[in-house]
Amino acid sequence: MSEYIDEIIDSNFDSSDNWTIGGDAAIRNGRARITPESVESEGNITLRNHLTENVWRCDFRLDIENDDSGSEREVAILFFHDGVGELWQPDNGYYVSFDHADNEVRLVHRVDGEDNITRSGGFEISGNSNEEKHHIRISYDYGNVSVLVNSQNAFETTIESPDTEHSRFGFGGRTGSDNASAQYVDNVKLNTLTTRNISEASSEWDNGGLTFGEGSNSYKLMRALLSIRDRQDQALYDIKRAKHIDTAVGEELDKIGQLVNLDRRSGEADAKYRARLKVQFRVGNIGTTFNEFVEFAASVLETTVDEISIGFSFDINPATVEFSAQSNVYDNAALTRQEVQDFLSRGVPAGHDVNASEQGTFILKGDDEPNDPELGLGGDSGDDNGTLAGDIV
Structure with missing residues (x-):
């Protein structure tokens, strides 16, 4: 393009x-x-x-x-x-x-x-x-x-x-x-x-003694005439963008949603709707292996597999997939935390449950580190204070 x-x-x-x-x-x-x-x-x-x-x-x-x-x-x-x-x-x-x-x-x-x-x-x-x-x-x-x-x-x-x-x-x-x-x-x-249209015209111009610099009347006339081709270029560009989920907007994105039977919510922005559409596509095509679920979970949060942590708890019934990520990963995603939980539950292998949580930043002090109460467990007011892990919903 x-x-x-x-x-x-x-x-x-x-x-x-x-x-x-x-x-x-x-x-x-x-x-x-x-x-x-x-x-x-x-x-x-x-x-x-x-x-x-x-x-x-x-x-x-x-x-x-x-x-x-x-x-x-x-x-x-x-x-x-x-x-x-x-x-x-x-x-x-x-x-x-x-x-x-x-x-x-x-x-x-x-x-x-x-x-x-x-x-x-x-x-x-x-x-x-x-x-x-x-x-x-x-x-x-x-x-x-x-x-x-x-x-x-x-x-x-x-x-x-x-x-x-x-x-x-x-x-x-x-x-x-x-x-x-x-x-x-x-x-x-x-x-x-x-500027391809005017550049091509400039290179092919047989001036016959007429100047064709950017400030000349000849150039301005040609620029006006070529505006029609410029608009055609814009139309071709928009058509190509409309066919791809990453670049489609507005009604173009609504048409993609019809393919997976997922309508836009009232007042929903393109970015949010696009994220739900991508996850909906993945839900319909996800496999049953551990690696496939990890990749699916990363796509839900629009991040990489390195930014998430997944484990299993088999001592409860049904077996539970333990999913966690730092709070900033959830914050940067287009989906809400509730929507993340809902999509993960739909994508988890059959017979399993899923528990999504935020990773805490609170860590134990090493033996060689000084005591510093400013770095202890604290609330939102302290940027350096640690936080505990917790469920996202």
Whole structure:
């Protein structure tokens, strides 16, 4: 598919190499924290590379922590802008704002520091929960803008005569004067069409004395004519993606679900539905050997076999498979702990039961180690304290 698509960025924020950080933003534990859980904060991250393409698509995950009712709090994807510095908005450019105080999605054209709202619409973003994850897709196609939130259409609109003078791309966010939320961005994928069509036209151009540089009228005319082929490339790319469970989205993923008779739940995000579909496929094809169950268990948690531990208890009836993993393995999985337990129970060999648990971090002190009460068994408040093992449900 690289014949049609250039991948500008695929970022899980293992480092800040691809981004400049401004204001209160920071890279924290593999995510971009746009604002901390502090009142009246604002921050931004800006892609070091410039975005000048007329057709692009950005997928990302928006994490909101401690989202209680309060004043302004929003995260925005910024594009075709002139730079942000330490603030959350540019002086000039465009942004799509996800306002979880007013539950509204807005497309804004910012000119000389003033907001001009191009399109807005009510959309349920805030669930007022301790931790929310929203999967978002923004598509831009020669001024046509579409926004999907958790596979649901927020809006589609057209920017008349779009201003693409500037070329910065990134994310910004702010909090208000009370009840601030921590706002994170993760799993950012930004793709554009390749330049293959215009490159082929340039190489075959018989100018007859006419210039064909990027700034020439001849080039601009050819670029406009080839936009039709660009859209055909985009359509071919989407068709290929729709056939694979890892890349299908929205209705494409629903069609895959029909193959295994597993419907999407109301409001269920693509990532969660995709994880359930993969496990459903595996349930129908799992063998009865120990190794096959180990591989199945790892697929349920979207991890490797090295990250899980499995044993057997034969002194009880029925024989029980003892399954355990560290708490972070469960946290990183798309499935809930209850769903993990349910799928493992369906995949365990016939005549067996399964008990899933979290591994504790509490360990005994060695004889040569000093006594340190700070490292003893403790609660959630101490990062260095040990925790006991326990069932996941």
